[in-house]
C-alpha cells in the first residue's frame with residue numbers, strides 16, 4: 289500500500305500531525321501499535337483545552353472533570369504546606385484512553401486511515417526515493433514520514449535521527465488509578481457538581497526528591513510520582529517505594545477508603561531533547577515526546593506534543609527542508625518555553641537544589657504564619673542564579 293504520509297504513533301503528537309496533513313488533502317496513514325489509541329499510554333492527565341483546540345474541534349472533547357482547583361503541596365522533612373489555586377476555566381482532567389481515541393477519530397474524520405495493533409519496526413528507503421515502514425504485519429510505503437512514537441522512540445533512534453536518552457536526561461514516573469463511586473468522590477473532595485474536579489501538584493524531598501500528582505476522574509482517582517532516574521539508580525530504590533511514602537504522607541489511603549486499585553503503570557518522561565537532538569532527516573519529521581518536548585516546570589507534555597504534531601503535519605504536507613522544520617518548531621511559543629526552560633530544569637532537579645527550595649518554601653511560609661521570618665536563611669546567590677536562568681538572562 290502507498291501513502292503520501294505515514295505517521296507512526298497515535299498519541300497527541302501523531303493524531304495532530306495526521307489531522308493537519310489529512311485536512312491539507314494528503315493521503316495519510318496513522319499507525320498505532322496498541323489495540324486502540326491511548327491503550328499504551330501512561331499519563332495523568334491534566335490538559336489545557338486551548339492546547340487541544342489548536343488542532344481539534346473541542347466541542348465533543350471527552351473530559352472527565354473540569355479542574356476548579358489546583359492544590360500545591362510542599363512536603364519537607366517535618367513541614368507540610370498546602371496552597372489552593374482557584375481556576376477560572378480552561379483546565380481539565382482526562383483519561384488518555386478516551387482522549388487519544390477521540391483525537392484519532394477526529395484525524396480519521398478528516399480523511400486519515402487509522403490502523404491499530406500494528407507496530408512499526410524500522411524505516412528503509414527504496415531506490416525510488418520513497419520510504420518503506422516495516423511493520424509486524426508487512427510493509428507500507430510513503431513519500432514522507434512523521435515519527436510521533438513517544439519517549440521510547442525506537443524508530444527515530446534506530447534511523448540515526450537522534451540518540452537514546454541518558455539516565456540524567458529522564459524522570460521515571462509511576463501511576464496508580466483507584467476506582468471510586470462518583471458520589472463518594474464528590475463528597476470527599478467537596479465537589480458541588482459531577483463535572484467539578486481537582487488537580488494536585490506535590491513536591492517532596494523524602495525519601496528522595498520527587499514531583500507528584502493527583503487527578504480526579506469521573507469515577508476514579510489517579511495518583512503518581514516522577515523521580516529523576518539517576519537518583520533512583522544511585523539509591524537503588526524502586527519508584528513505588530516513593531509513591532507509597534507520598535500516599536502515607538498525604539493521607540491518600542483514607543481519601544480512597546473503600547476503593548479498588550484499577551490500574552498501575554510506569555513510564556519515562558524525557559527532560560532533554562530538541563534542539564540538542566535533530567528533529568528531522570530528509571522528509572522524516574520527529575514530534576512530541578520523541579523529541580523530548582515536555583515542560584516539567586508546568587507538567588505539560590500534551591500541549592507541546594500537539595504543537596509539534598501540527599508543525600510536523602504541515603512540514604510533511606509541504607515537504608519542508610529539515611532546517612525549515614526546526615525553525616518552525618522554534619517559532620512555536622510552547623516549544624520555545626520547553627527549550628528555554630531546560631537549563632533551569634536541569635538545575636532544579638539537582639538533589640541539593642530541589643531539597644533547598646522545597647524546604648525553604650515551607651520554612652518561609654511556616655515562619656510567616658508564626659510571625660517571625662528572621663531565622664529563615666535565604667541563599668541569595670543560588671536564588672539569583674536561578675532567577676536569571678528562568679528569565680533567560682543566564683544561559684546555563
Ligand SMILES: Cc1cc2nc3c(=O)[nH]c(=O)nc-3n(C[C@H](O)[C@H](O)[C@H](O)COP(=O)(O)OP(=O)(O)OC[C@H]3O[C@@H](n4cnc5c(N)ncnc54)[C@H](O)[C@@H]3O)c2cc1C
Pocket residue numbers: 296297298299300301302319320321322325326328329330331332333334335406407408409436437438439440442443461462463512555556557575576577578581582587588589590591593
Ligand atoms: C505519569 C505521567 C503523567 C503525565 N501527566 C501529564 C499531564 O498531566 N499533562 C500533560 O500535558 N502531560 C503529562 N504527561 C506527559 C505526556 O503524557 C506526554 O508528554 C505526551 O503523551 C506525549 O505525547 P506523544 O504523542 O509525543 O507521545 P505518546 O503519548 O507517548 O504517544 C506515542 C504513541 O505512539 C505509539 N507507538 C510508539 N511506538 C510505536 C511504533 N513503533 N509503532 C506504532 N505505534 C507506536 C504508542 O503506542 C503511543 O500511542 C505525563 C506523563 C507521564 C508518564
